[in-house]
Amino acid sequence: MALLKIPANRIEHVIKAMESNMEPVVLARGWNYFHRGSVGELELAGGTLLHAKVKEMKDCDVVLNLEHVEESSCTCTTGGKWCKHKAAVLFKAYSLHGRPELLFVSMQKAAGAKLRAREKAARPAKQAPAAAPRATELPNEWHQYFERRFSGFILSYQQSVESFYRAARETLTPFAISWGEPLAGMFQMHVMLFVLRRIDRFRKDNQSSYVTYYNENAARNTATLCRESLRVAASQTDAALIRKRWPNHYKQTKEIVRDMLLGVQAEASDQLDTYRLLWQEFFLKSESSTEEQAWLRSLNPAEFPSRQQDFIVLALSHFLFLSGDDDSAIATLEQLNTRQPADFEGTLAHLSRQKEWVRMMKWLRWLLPALPRARQEEFHRLCVYWTEAARETGAHEEWILAIRALLPRSYPYYTEYLMKHGRYREWVDLQLAGRVPIASLYTSEFKLIRDAEPALMLPLYHQSIERLIAMKNRNSYTEAVRLLKKLRSCYRDLEQVQRWNDYVDRLMEKYARLRALQEELQKGKLLL
Incomplete structure (x- = not known):
């Protein structure tokens, strides 16, 4: 044609x-x-x-x-x-x-x-704002009012994003107090949806800003607060009664949530989390997900960018997850273009709230290969989930293998475990493998091992001293001499003075041409 x-x-x-x-x-x-x-x-x-x-x-x-x-x-x-x-x-x-x-x-x-x-033009100076939202209006009209009411509110830095969330919540939610439940609860849900959409717009507009990190951090933190308010409102609102008495309100809410999932600004996991949250806490209380799954399957993936394609797969998988069929949910996820850890934080948070530790372990095992790609704050939260689930299920050895596989990013968790269980030799081996300088180690941990097993500390001293000398400047030589004095004390405590003397002789011979080092050794009275 x-x-x-x-x-x-x-x-x-x-x-x-x-x-x-x-x-x-x-x-x-x-x-x-x-x-x-x-x-x-x-x-x-x-x-x-x-x-x-x-x-x-x-x-x-x-x-x-x-x-x-x-x-x-x-x-x-x-x-x-x-x-x-x-x-x-x-x-x-x-x-x-x-x-x-x-x-x-x-x-x-x-x-x-x-x-x-x-x-x-329609409002004379100092005249009252436009008429308040009414219960008889549909959610689209509520959102139009929200946009008008906050059209002049410009989001910029952290304080503005947080101020916008507070202002919207405190200004808009009182309009529905007289409506009674459950419509007042639905109105509150739409206030939160409005805030989330504005935050999404702010994040997209500031992607190329030189303060992107600060904007993104502020937006993410505020969106988390807003989404928790949305979760509470959705869980406390009678979806079945809304669907029966206000069917158009219910239908438009579904349309808005779908738009957020697949809209032009749907690039971050936040929109996906909002979609899954509302189905989990609201829509499934009044209907099954059969029709929604049919709608998702009717979408042609070729018509969407790869990220939205993944959102369709993730949404379908989530309905299987909510039914308790984790195996089918995980099998569905094999269609993903990219396995992003952030997409599953909501799933893990739900399992944690429900204390379903065995199911959580299954999801954590599947997600493990993707963890190295997680952002630092995401990685930290996922490691906490691993620790929590492994403790509750007794999967101690599996946790150790997982944390080892995630090194060096899991370094704080693994070192804490080694110290707690007195595995000092493995702790020292880890520092040597990572070439961690003594100055970067926690003083309390270092002192504990030095007092308990001083012989284990010798390789750490040797490695740090060699690295400092290799830097070839006066300050590094001074620091090397300081560590040499501590090393000498270790040898004395071990009653290995001759071994110390042999070590210093080899050191002098190896670096005989470094005059500044020789001077620092002389000042430190380390030469025989």
Whole structure:
């Protein structure tokens, strides 16, 4: 079928109309549908009516009136004149004129600016803000209010991210207090979803910043707090009653969560964690996952980037995990493009809360080969899970093998274990293998072994002294002499003075040409 190219002036007319009337959040959802390939073939009728189907669980028929855009129609249930499906069709129609992703960015900015201008024009100075959200409104309308209320809140550094979370929670959640449960609980869930989406946007916008590490750390910490608030709200909200009395609220919540899983900004594990959390704590209390799994399987992986492909696999695996079928869940994960440890922290945290240690050990064994790729804070948390699960299941030897396999990153855990169990020779061998200088060792550990078994410390002294001399500068020679004096004390304690004398003779002979070293040895009164 020949591709349908709409005249540029018609397309421009539709763009301007949607910029003026669509909320930025609706444009974003429309882009997600287009980006997933959910828009079918375009057909033009009568020169001005553009027809297309947008695929959902139930297909939506969209008719864009290219002449009178406000008369366009869609069979979706949102009830809004300017819905996401119409935006998706526009992006498809524009793809033959230019790059639709650039159009999306441009429309987002223009729609945001016009939204703020309308807000300002409609509100006289010092007038009360827009009407509060109502229980009769759908979640999409709540989110539009949230966006308007915080349109001027710019996220930047750590304090701003944390302040935004507190401000949103303290400002927005009181609106629903009078609604009663469970709708007030659902409203609180959407406040947290709004915060998480804004944080995701902030992280994406700051990926190239010179303070990326600080921004990322602030965003991650705040997102963790927000997600815990979301978990509590979801677990305490009666999903079955929501689905029965407010079915459209329930349905739109599922749509929003799906958008977060596969949207254009879904690149980090956070969106995946949010999706899994809400199914685990909320949706599964009112329905089985059969329909959701069917939707996930209906998606064509080829239409998504590799990270979103992995999200589909991870989501399917999680439903198997929740049913207790760990073997099938792990088998499903063999389809992953990349095994990322961060994707499984939520799984391990759930098992830890439920004290299902045997299951946790199974997941930790499977995840072990991926642990070296974990970020430092992730690696630390996963090692804590290993320690916890091994202790509860008595898998002592398996824990040792795992920690050894993860060296050198697991160094703190392994050294702590060796010291605790008095395995001093292995502790010394580990320091020698890692070429750890004496100055970097914990004084308490070093002193404990030196007092208990001084002979074990001799190789450590020898290695550190040789390294210091090899640096060939006056300061390193001074430090080498200081260690030589301590080494001499060890030999004396062991009643091996002759061995000490032989060692110094060989040292003098080997480094006879290093005049500065000879001078430092003389100053330290180490020469015979």
